[in-house]
Amino acid sequence: MGHDQxxxxxxxxxxxxxxxRPDGIDKVTGKARYGADASAPGQLVGRVLRSPHAHAxxxxxxxxxxxxxxGVKSVITFEDIPDLTGxxxxxxxxxxxxxxxxxxLYDGHAxxxxxxxxxxxxxxxxxxxxxxxxxxxxxxxxxEAMQESAPVIHDRIITRGVEPAPTKxxxxxxxxxxxxxxxxxGFAEADVIVEKTYKTEQTxxxxxxxxxxxxxxxxxxxxxxxxxxxxxxxxRNVCASLLGLDIAKLKVTSSEIGGGFGGKxxxxxxxxxxxxxxxxxxxxxxxxxxxxxFRATGPTSSTSIDVKMGATKDGTITAAVAEMRYQGGAFPGxxxxxxxxxxxxxxDIKNNKSIGWxxxxxxxxxxxxxxxxxPMAAFAVESTIDVLAKEIGVSPIDMxxxxxxxxxxxxxxxxTYGPIxxxxxxxxxxDHPHMRAKLKKNQGRGVAxxxxxxxxxxxxxxxxIGVDGTVNLTLGTVDVGGSRSSMAMIAxxxxxxxYEQVRANIADTTSLGHNDMTEGSRxxxxxxxxxxxxxxxxxxxxxxxxxxxxxxxxxDVVWENGQAIATGTGHGNxxxxxxxxxxxxxxxxGGPIAGHNEVTADGAGMGFASxxxxxxxxxxxxxxxxxxxxxxxxxxKAINPDYVEGQFQGGAxxxxxxxxxxxxxxxxxxxxxxxxxxxxxxxVCSDLPFIDTKILEVxxxxxxxxxxxxxxxxxxxxxxxxGNAIANATGVRMTHAPMSPPRVLAAIDDQxxxx
Amino acid sequence: xxxATLVSTTVNGDPVQFACPADESxxxxxxxxxxxxxxxxxxxxxxCGACSITLDGDLVCSCLVLGVEAEGREVATVEGLxxxxxLHPLQQKFIDHAALQCGICxxxxxxxxxxxxxxxxxxxxxxxxxxxxxxxCRCTGYDKIxxxxxxxxxxxxxxxxx
Numbered sequence: 001m002g003h004d005q006x007x008x009x010x011x012x013x014x015x016x017x018x019x020x021r022p023d024g025i026d027k028v029t030g031k032a033r034y035g036a037d038a039s040a041p042g043q044l045v046g047r048v049l050r051s052p053h054a055h056a057x058x059x060x061x062x063x064x065x066x067x068x069x070x071g072v073k074s075v076i077t078f079e080d081i082p083d084l085t086g087x088x089x090x091x092x093x094x095x096x097x098x099x100x101x102x103x104x105l106y107d108g109h110a111x112x113x114x115x116x117x118x119x120x121x122x123x124x125x126x127x128x129x130x131x132x133x134x135x136x137x138x139x140x141x142x143x144e145a146m147q148e149s150a151p152v153i154h155d156r157i158i159t160r161g162v163e164p165a166p167t168k169x170x171x172x173x174x175x176x177x178x179x180x181x182x183x184x185x186g187f188a189e190a191d192v193i194v195e196k197t198y199k200t201e202q203t204x205x206x207x208x209x210x211x212x213x214x215x216x217x218x219x220x221x222x223x224x225x226x227x228x229x230x231x232x233x234x235x236r237n238v239c240a241s242l243l244g245l246d247i248a249k250l251k252v253t254s255s256e257i258g259g260g261f262g263g264k265x266x267x268x269x270x271x272x273x274x275x276x277x278x279x280x281x282x283x284x285x286x287x288x289x290x291x292x293x294f295r296a297t298g299p300t301s302s303t304s305i306d307v308k309m310g311a312t313k314d315g316t317i318t319a320a321v322a323e324m325r326y327q328g329g330a331f332p333g334x335x336x337x338x339x340x341x342x343x344x345x346x347x348d349i350k351n352n353k354s355i356g357w358x359x360x361x362x363x364x365x366x367x368x369x370x371x372x373x374x375p376m377a378a379f380a381v382e383s384t385i386d387v388l389a390k391e392i393g394v395s396p397i398d399m400x401x402x403x404x405x406x407x408x409x410x411x412x413x414x415x416t417y418g419p420i421x422x423x424x425x426x427x428x429x430x431d432h433p434h435m436r437a438k439l440k441k442n443q444g445r446g447v448a449x450x451x452x453x454x455x456x457x458x459x460x461x462x463x464x465i466g467v468d469g470t471v472n473l474t475l476g477t478v479d480v481g482g483s484r485s486s487m488a489m490i491a492x493x494x495x496x497x498x499y500e501q502v503r504a505n506i507a508d509t510t511s512l513g514h515n516d517m518t519e520g521s522r523x524x525x526x527x528x529x530x531x532x533x534x535x536x537x538x539x540x541x542x543x544x545x546x547x548x549x550x551x552x553x554x555x556d557v558v559w560e561n562g563q564a565i566a567t568g569t570g571h572g573n574x575x576x577x578x579x580x581x582x583x584x585x586x587x588x589x590g591g592p593i594a595g596h597n598e599v600t601a602d603g604a605g606m607g608f609a610s611x612x613x614x615x616x617x618x619x620x621x622x623x624x625x626x627x628x629x630x631x632x633x634x635x636x637k638a639i640n641p642d643y644v645e646g647q648f649q650g651g652a653x654x655x656x657x658x659x660x661x662x663x664x665x666x667x668x669x670x671x672x673x674x675x676x677x678x679x680x681x682x683x684v685c686s687d688l689p690f691i692d693t694k695i696l697e698v699x700x701x702x703x704x705x706x707x708x709x710x711x712x713x714x715x716x717x718x719x720x721x722x723g724n725a726i727a728n729a730t731g732v733r734m735t736h737a738p739m740s741p742p743r744v745l746a747a748i749d750d751q752x753x754x755x
Numbered sequence: 756x757x758x759a760t761l762v763s764t765t766v767n768g769d770p771v772q773f774a775c776p777a778d779e780s781x782x783x784x785x786x787x788x789x790x791x792x793x794x795x796x797x798x799x800x801x802x803c804g805a806c807s808i809t810l811d812g813d814l815v816c817s818c819l820v821l822g823v824e825a826e827g828r829e830v831a832t833v834e835g836l837x838x839x840x841x842l843h844p845l846q847q848k849f850i851d852h853a854a855l856q857c858g859i860c861x862x863x864x865x866x867x868x869x870x871x872x873x874x875x876x877x878x879x880x881x882x883x884x885x886x887x888x889x890x891x892c893r894c895t896g897y898d899k900i901x902x903x904x905x906x907x908x909x910x911x912x913x914x915x916x917x
Contacts, residue, residue, distance in 0.1 A: 020850050021853070023858070025842070028833075028858075030832065036792075119783070207893055208805055208857075209795070209797065209859040256859075258857045258858070258860075259857045289799060290800065480856070646899060649896035649899070653895075676798065677802035682891060684888045685885075685888050685900070687888075688898075690901070691898045
């Protein structure tokens with residue numbers, strides 16, 4: 001059934017208020033079951049053996065001793081997961097990342113795996129696997145990997161996007177260019193030009209729950225997988241392809257997910273667990289250690305970025321160029337392409353050019369991390385704008401407002417913006433009391449903007465009404481941060497019934513049609529849209545049944561406030577029929593009452609934010625402390641403001657961690673030196689103040705309730721907001737993130753020595 | 756399972772026995788042998804606090820305690836927090852304030868927050884932030900967690916006065 005996705009302004013009863021989440025009690029009592037919390041009869045413990053080398057040829061893997069150890073039920077190498085990818089290079093890369101095929105490409109790359117009756121036996125078995133390596137030259141730095149002299153990691157990689165195509169392979173997998181206008185002419189018009197180079201280090205999503213799954217494969221090719229994932233339907237398709245299973249015969253259930261932030265959109269050890277189970281013919285539970293999570297999953301790119309921007313004395317930016325180098329780990333990615341899409345997206349710059357280089361290094365395969373690639377580009381661009389504003393002598397906020405993107409502005413990546421909220425967020429920042437608060441000694445204030453485009457995608461939703469009038473809302477988008485409450489609120493709003501009457505659940509892959517990942521801030525946008533449509537579908541059934549119960553024509557029935565009302569002459573006096581009354585009679589009026597919707601949701605609304613950060617820098621140690629922080633973001637429509645604020649606060653905090661502390665540290669040997677939360681320091685409670693939030697609502701015209709998508713944008717501004725605040729506190733412009741105490745102290749010392 | 760030791764202990768007020776190898780953590784024993792999977796493993800190295808429990812009333816990371824060390828001691832986990840079918844005020848306030856998103860860190864935060872309020876019923880914001888600094892949350896930025904603990908403390912003081 002076709003439905004209209006256009007936004008209609010209306011008064012809401014349920015949407016926009018605050019309700020407790022349906023999974024709350026399970027999660028505060030310890031009952032909620034996450035990836036590692038499920039068990040199956042006869043289950044084995046799976047463990048993975050990983051490469052200790054950054055780059056090495058695998059000469060031989062001898063598993064005989066491990067196989068003979070009592071209690072070991074299966075040992076696998078790449079030979080147990082034959083390549084069935086049939087020329088699909090993307091899938092082949094996933095397969096090779098799951099298990100090395102002749103070459104270990106990074107420290108932590110899986111080489112073999114075992115399944116045994118208990119943890120002790122599995123650990124012992126790993127030690128009995130004898131792997132003969134021949135170390136190969138490695139490269140882990142993005143700039144070094146682009147040099148002619150760098151060891152080439154994949155002979156097959158010829159840079160895409162370069163004309164004519166290079167004749168020799170290199171570590172540069174792709175060049176991307178976006179933008180429009182004539183940047184040379186733009187710079188010629190400029191009174192001031194600023195050119196700077198930035199570096200950002202690699203960070204991890206840092207979800208507290210390690211990857212975990214429980215796999216069970218039967219000899220007839222039927223299989224089940226319980227897994228912590230952001231998208232069990234996609235995991236099903238990928239795992240079925242890699243293992244040669246039929247999609248319908250692999251049932252994947254998404255557990256409660258203990259954080260993902262993009263890192264659980266990628267398949268890692270799940271095919272390995274399935275292969276172990278297939279060989280052992282028993283269920284296998286595979287839970288990664290934190291060390292494995294850091295060394296072999298996630299992270300986001302480290303980058304090196306040149307930015308050049310020019311402006312006239314009145315603050316108009318006449319030209320902007322960014323050249324951005326992003327490493328994607330040991331496999332080709334499109335991370336620099338995403339940087340090109342986002343770098344200048346907050347502004348209307350008539351001459352702009354973004355060039356991206358996607359680079360391969362000996363590090364784990366890069367995964368999406370919350371607005372992937374945007375925070376680094378924003379760090380470079382938003383820092384440069386502050387420098388430019390200072391040189392011209394205008395306030396950083398006025399400089400941004402002067403050049404801000406509006407409805408009708410052409411985005412650097414092509415589309416023309418509809419109604420967007422960047423100007424609103426900047427104006428709200430300018431008017432915010434935070435901007436007028438007094439700063440103390442050694443404190444500085446910074447402002448920065450951020451953009452994420454948001455996506456829609458394939459979505460399928462069922463809505464079933466019980467005979468007592470309660471409603472099961474069956475969703476396929478994994479709930480990563482409270483979306484079940486938002487979806488139940490939308491269903492209640494649309495049906496005109498209380499929130500408590502709706503129960504939202506996430507279905508397994510055998511119970512609902514395909515749903516894409518919960519990624520790209522699409523959950524509330526697309527599942528929300530499908531929920532509206534499924535509810536409208538159910539309402540049309542409810543009206544038919546009411547018409548039947550009354551014996552009046554269907555077109556004389558309308559649905560208002562949770563009840564059917566007969567209109568028109570002749571039967572206007574009939575008392576309304578409530579949803580409960582209609583549901584109670586459903587067995588005699590045509591059977592169960594349900595609504596359903598499948599949609600490829602288009603028209604995701606772009607997300608924009610502006611952040612204010614106050615920082616205090618200790619000049620003795622270089623340590624920066626966030627003393628006040630405010631997030632202003634356009635949500636389109638906040639369905640449940642509690643969880644929208646939560647996304648703002650959580651994203652800002654991840655950005656603050658990235659800005660101040662978090663980084664992967666690789667040794668000369670190419671091995672990760674800090675694969676644990678002690679040495680990879682994410683923000684703790686005592687590091688932070690309360691994170692103030694302000695939700696703005698510029699409705700997305702292509703969603704029935706105006707929803708945009710709020711999950712990711714909040715991580716984009718903090719790096720630059722913190723950097724700009726440090727610059728204002730110390731007079732030192734930081735160009736290397738994280739701006740950790742040693743880097744800030746060195747920069748302060750350099751300035752003093754120069755001064 | 757070789758070299759297993761029989762451990763007699765008290766968990767959430769109930770007598771419990773389990774057998775575990777000498778090198779197994781109490782976290783693993785509680786999860787895999789006692790069935791209390793509310794005790795979460797985030798790191799296994801005492802850095803994240805997801806496995807927080809109290810041992811004779813002291814807050815510990817159960818991944819840093821051996822299973823055999825529970826012999827004769829009192830273990831309390833998140834599963835023992837609510838009594839008589841009612842949520843503990845901390846549990847209710849965490850829900851009311853939306854102080855959890857993914858919820859994996861929540862059991863550890865609740866145990867740590869209860870340990871704080873047991874010894875300091877009226878903590879200020881700084882005291883709350885430092886008491887919870889051993890528990891990592893990646894979703895919330897801690898804002899709503901601190902508010903929930905403040906509100907729960909207030910309610911618990913009110914209840915006590917009654």
